[in-house]
Amino acid sequence: MEQKHKRRPHYSGKYPRLFEEKYKEQNPEKYGDTIEHVISKGSTPAGMHIPIMVDEILEFLQIKPGEIGLDCTLGYGGHSLRMLQALSSQTQNAEMSADSMTCMSSSTEISEADEKKERGVAHGAGHLYALDVDPIEIVKTRERLKEKGYGEEIFTAIRTNFRNIDEVAEKYGPFDFVLADLGISSMQIDNPERGFSYKTDGPLDMRLDPSRGESAAQRLATLSETEIASMLYENSDEPYAAEIAKAVAEVYRRGGKIETTGELREVVKKAVVRIPAKKLVEESREDAIKKAYARTFQALRIDVNSEMEVLYEFLEKLPGAVREGGRICILTFHSGEDRLVKKAFKAGLRDGLYSYASKDVIRPSKEECFRNPRARSTKLRCAMKA
16 A cells, blocks of 8 residues: 655744754754754754763773673663764774675675674674663664664663662673763753743643653642742752742632643743842843743752652662772763762762762863753763772
8 A cells, every 4th residue: 555645844934943843853864964054053953862971971981892881861872872882892893894894805895784793793792771761762762773783682771760770780780881861851852742841832741751650730730839949949049939939829829720831931931020130140131031941940840750869869779780890970960960979979989889989070071062052061970889
């Protein structure tokens, strides 16, 4: 039966604006030039995530063929891909294979099947395990890495929260290297149906696993004004926590609802607009409103997914999941996360669990921040198991 042609999304203007209109950005293999153009402008292509501080991470992890590693937060798989390349020495093996084949016969071309076969030999050297709670993205990323030649013989994606690292290590560890990227993936932020971003209108969901727990809308409706203010202050250091909490609580007191990202955005805007100019932390009211949007959505997302509780539990279990001499890298994106990681590494060093823990954070370069603005708030801390 002939497959019916599917028309591409139509949009007004020269460039697409909505997530569903950006079909080229969501097909990087087919539209590589478009992807590079978007990235060169300092933007992240829709449905894609650019891995942060890859070179700095690989420099510390010093991955060798034959080792067993763990990516605690798989996401789009950008970090996993680079770790798999290091683990299997893919480039080196591919070059050696090509040279040997050329010497054997100048008229013989290496087929795609031959290349995959050579990769398979290299892949027998070690294994990378990766965790993610997102049932939507883990399937896509597993298939994406498989298409690049990294199948189940070298790569295993496990749908579980990284707070369960002890259970994963008991079955597959201990690990020679571990990476945890605590940031939310760009493809989750960009998709309005997931409800993570204030920039597009959609259901106020924010769950990393949409099949479990309360949505952000449901969670917000259960909180008191005091609890909302505490959540905003503790999870994002929101300077206007009291004012925003009061505005949110007022909506519910009047019998209203906040069920979309647009509705929450409007409540936050009204709260900040009422604040006297002399009390604003930012230079302009417009800047204050924009930053209040970002902080409010961050705080609510952290609360919905119990991110701080998850991180605390992960850090407690981490030393027991790593082999002696094993290397650890953790990327954080706000002060609350970084404080927990810094405290855990310092305590582990004092108690003899770690032989090394970085005293200072490593920040992304100016060049990386220009190419990927979402890297600006990133902090990297490293440790080594005693």
